[in-house]
Amino acid sequence: MNYRVLVTLPLAAVLAIPALAQTTSSSSDQTQPAAQTQSTDSTGGNATGKAPLAPPSREGFWGRVNPFARKNYVKRQTEPIRDRVNELDELTASNSKAIKDTDSRAQAGIKLASDKADAADQHAVDAGNKATMAQQTAAQVNTRVQTVETVVSNIDQYKASNQTEIRFRPGQTVLSKNAKEALDQMADAVKNQRGYIFEVQGFSSGKGQTAISTSQKMAESVVRYLVLSHEIPVYRIYLVGMGNAPTPTDDAAKTKHVSGGRVEISLLKNDLEQLSANTGAPTTTNDQPQQPK
Numbered sequence: 583m584n585y586r587v588l589v590t591l592p593l594a595a596v597l598a599i600p601a602l603a604q605t606t607s608s609s610s611d612q613t614q615p616a617a618q619t620q621s622t623d624s625t626g627g628n629a630t631g632k633a634p635l636a637p638p639s640r641e642g643f644w645g646r647v648n649p650f651a652r653k654n655y656v657k658r659q660t661e662p663i664r665d666r667v668n669e670l671d672e673l674t675a676s677n678s679k680a681i682k683d684t685d686s687r688a689q690a691g692i693k694l695a696s697d698k699a700d701a702a703d704q705h706a707v708d709a710g711n712k713a714t715m716a717q718q719t720a721a722q723v724n725t726r727v728q729t730v731e732t733v734v735s736n737i738d739q740y741k742a743s744n745q746t747e748i749r750f751r752p753g754q755t756v757l758s759k760n761a762k763e764a765l766d767q768m769a770d771a772v773k774n775q776r777g778y779i780f781e782v783q784g785f786s787s788g789k790g791q792t793a794i795s796t797s798q799k800m801a802e803s804v805v806r807y808l809v810l811s812h813e814i815p816v817y818r819i820y821l822v823g824m825g826n827a828p829t830p831t832d833d834a835a836k837t838k839h840v841s842g843g844r845v846e847i848s849l850l851k852n853d854l855e856q857l858s859a860n861t862g863a864p865t866t867t868n869d870q871p872q873q874p875k
Contacts, residue, residue, distance in 0.1 A: 740850035750843035755799045769812035780819045781848040798823030
């Protein structure tokens with residue numbers, strides 16, 4: 583009997599030691615939140631907004647390794663760590679998403695700003711081109727206005743462009759072949775042009791009204807040929823029978839009288855043709871030939 587008691591007492595002591603260690607650990611776990619609260623109050627929060635995990639203030643009876651730790655004890659020890667790890671994972675994922683969203687918005691803003699800058703540059707280039715074209719147009723208009731002013735001021739200033747002389751035999755008023763060819767050349771030079779006139783002067787030998795009438799008939803034959811054969815408007819031809827009027831020579835102090843009959847045809851032009859070329863106006867004329875009666 584005494585032997586059984588002696589064996590039972592040491593066995594009971596051995597079994598009581600783990601229970602005592604577990605109780606000690608439990609009391610340490612209960613005092614840990616208070617220590618963590620004090621530490622949070624003194625040191626502040628971290629990325630999760632919570633105080634860092636602090637090691638237990640007491641290691642227990644067995645120290646850090648408890649060979650007789652139960653499942654609940656291990657669970658209580660690892661749950662705070664697991665919770666913190668989960669919180670850190672969630673926080674990392676949230677931060678990654680926020681960074682991606684921020685980067686996407688930044689890239690979109692950069693692209694939008696770049697597109698607007700490109701559009702502004704294109705508008706500036708278009709505006710510059712339009713300004714250049716407007717300046718060129720204004721310069722062209724100014725040049726045309728100056729040309730028109732010059733032409734208008736000199737509208738009645740005709741300059742001799744070409745001149746020919748046709749000879750007639752005494753008492754003859756019919757044009758010869760050579761006379762017609764000379765008139766053809768003058769008429770072809772003014773085809774589809776404006777700003778010209780023909781000055782036709784007839785001269786005849788003889789005296790008084792007879793000479794004037796003869797010179798008039800010779801000049802009329804020239805005008806008739808220009809109107810009928812080349813459709814020169816009658817209003818562009820100025821005819822005069824000079825009779826036996828003296829003809830000026832190179833020497834202003836000397837004059838000569840006509841021997842026989844002749845007609846002088848002078849082509850005179852003003853600056854209307856130059857105006858048409860500078861302004862781009864059509865050179866065609868709407869002049870309708872008038873048939874002599």
